[in-house]
Amino acid sequence: xxxxxxxxxxxRLRTPRSAAVAGIVFAVLFATSLVLLRTxxxxxxxxxxxxxxxxxxxxxxxxxxxxxxxxxxxxxIGVIRDRLxxxxxxxxxxxxxxxxxxxxxxxxxxxxVAGGVxxxxxxxxxxxxxxxxxxxxxxxxxxHVYALRMxxxxxxxxxxxxxxxxxxxxxxxxxxxxxxxxxxxIVDFSLWSTLAFPAWVLLVSVYILVTGRRAxxxxxxxxxxxxxxxxxxRR
Numbered sequence: 001x002x003x004x005x006x007x008x009x010x011x012r013l014r015t016p017r018s019a020a021v022a023g024i025v026f027a028v029l030f031a032t033s034l035v036l037l038r039t040x041x042x043x044x045x046x047x048x049x050x051x052x053x054x055x056x057x058x059x060x061x062x063x064x065x066x067x068x069x070x071x072x073x074x075x076x077i078g079v080i081r082d083r084l085x086x087x088x089x090x091x092x093x094x095x096x097x098x099x100x101x102x103x104x105x106x107x108x109x110x111x112x113v114a115g116g117v118x119x120x121x122x123x124x125x126x127x128x129x130x131x132x133x134x135x136x137x138x139x140x141x142x143x144h145v146y147a148l149r150m151x152x153x154x155x156x157x158x159x160x161x162x163x164x165x166x167x168x169x170x171x172x173x174x175x176x177x178x179x180x181x182x183x184x185x186i187v188d189f190s191l192w193s194t195l196a197f198p199a200w201v202l203l204v205s206v207y208i209l210v211t212g213r214r215a216x217x218x219x220x221x222x223x224x225x226x227x228x229x230x231x232x233x234r235r
Contacts, residue, residue: 020076020212023205026196029069030107034143034198036062037114038191041136059118066111070104074203080158087165092157099153106147113139143194148183151197155180172207176200206235 059142077100081088115136141187157175162168186193 005066009227019083020205020208021078022072023208026069026072026076027202027205029065029197031195032064033065033069033111034191034218036065036076037111038194050108056118056122057091059114063111063115063118066107070108073100073104073201076205079205083167083208084161084165087160087161087167089164092161095157096154096161099150099157103147103150103154104140108140110147113142147186148193148197152183155183155200166209173203175203178233 040056040062077097080096084093097099100150113135117139119134120135121132154175159173162176163170163173173197179196183193183196
């Protein structure tokens, strides 16, 4: 009897609608961090100009924003999983979560390398140019080769889930596949390639917010509420 009363007193934990804002926060903070970091780096890695000293404030700002971007990305993953609900498949969910966490870990490692480069340059001056260049190349390799590949796998697995469940519209699924394919194939150190992923997260988050508000205005207060076309059975 006591357990029944306690169960009645407890309320089911629901994801707040505002959690969808996490993707927008991640996109803004992560993109800002990338822009600040890349604009502090010269085009020529062996440039003799003291780029670490002149761009120190931008690097510090990027390092400050990066952890908050990572926290927001974890919330974004939670929002996506909440949207999936009972439609979540173990195989695709494992790839989806694994690639997302690997992307986040590589991003943190890259920023850690940037912080180490900044510290070495500050204390060693021009005598550590080779170490600074080495750290710069490691940071770019992690970001553009490995982290972007994990972001592409994250997008492909999520796009496949959306395609099979009908949870998202076809235009968004096609956009996801095209961007992911580009991240898999393109191998360069362009800033625009790294900004493609936060731009995609921004697009998905805005779509979730807009459709969530429409469903709420229709009278369903649940965060998981969705148009009727989303609730189709799994193919």
